[in-house]
Amino acid sequence: MNRIVYDTEYYAVEEHDGKEIAVIDHMPESAAVVVIHEGCLLMVRQHREAVSASTWELPGGTIRHDEDKVTAVQRELAEETGVLCNELTYMGEAYPAASLTNRKVHFYYTDDIKRAAEPEPDDGEDVAAIWVPLREACHTIKEGGQVDQMVGHGLFLSMLHGLLLTDTSR
Numbered sequence: 001m002n003r004i005v006y007d008t009e010y011y012a013v014e015e016h017d018g019k020e021i022a023v024i025d026h027m028p029e030s031a032a033v034v035v036i037h038e039g040c041l042l043m044v045r046q047h048r049e050a051v052s053a054s055t056w057e058l059p060g061g062t063i064r065h066d067e068d069k070v071t072a073v074q075r076e077l078a079e080e081t082g083v084l085c086n087e088l089t090y091m092g093e094a095y096p097a098a099s100l101t102n103r104k105v106h107f108y109y110t111d112d113i114k115r116a117a118e119p120e121p122d123d124g125e126d127v128a129a130i131w132v133p134l135r136e137a138c139h140t141i142k143e144g145g146q147v148d149q150m151v152g153h154g155l156f157l158s159m160l161h162g163l164l165l166t167d168t169s170r
Contacts, residue, residue, distance in 0.1 A: 011101075023101040031073035032060030033108040034091075034154040035083060036164065040131035043151065044080050047126060056140070057148040059083075059129070060105070069106050078117065081129035086112040091157040096150055107154050109163045134164075 005021075006013040012024045035042035043056045059080045063072040070088055077083055091107040132140075141152045158164035 021100075023103075025101055025103050027062050027065065028102045029063040029069070029104050029106065030061055031063055031069050031076065031106045031108060032058040032150050032154055033073050033077055033085075033088065033110060034058060034158050034164075035077070035081075035085065035113065036109075036111045036134065036158075037113055037131065039134055041134050041137045041151075041155075042081060042083060043130055043132050043137065045128045045130065051146075053146055055146045055148050056132075056137075056151065058151055058154050060150075063106075070108075073106070073108050080127050082117045083129075084114050084117065085110040086114050089161070089163060091154070091161050091163075094150075094153055096153070105150060107150075107157050109154075109158050109161070111163075 001017060003015045004012050005015050010026055012026070014022045014024055016022060042059060044059050045054050045056055047054045059077045060073060061076040061080070063069055067075070069090075073088060074085065077085065088108045088110050091109055093104055093106045095102075095104055097103065137147075137151065138155070141147050141155075155164065
């Protein structure tokens with residue numbers, strides 16, 4: 001039997017048969033984008049209480065009920081980094097923590113940025129954007145740095161789709 005033990009506007013925590021806990025996201029879909037420009041990957045640094053540290057992540061965030069995936073990823077990219085893009089390529093979706101939550105992430109790719117403006121993060125969001133050389137980003141992932149798993153997944157999808165052909169092994 002499932003029992004809701006905590007509920008907010010954004011998510012609920014459910015207990016399943018007294019054995020497992022699941023976080024049920026009321027807006028379960030999000031989008032992330034791999035942005036490549038001049039051999040660099042656009043990343044954002046955000047403090048995450050769950051790990052008591054700042055992590056490097058792909059730009060992205062929640063898809064609101066009143067918007068489509070492309071609109072959401074463009075909005076999040078502009079809010080977090082100030083970068084605007086022309087074309088986006090859809091690469092697929094994944095459940096990054098299926099054992100814990102129903103959150104689904106849609107992955108996009110672009111190397112077609114048109115301009116940068118001032119970021120406009122959500123209230124209370126402390127985020128910093130930085131262009132990281134692709135090899136450095138891959139090295140940090142390989143060495144186990146404070147990088148969100150979706151960065152690796154997004155880069156892997158980019159390679160599988162033939163969008164990222166750079167040798168990042170060195």
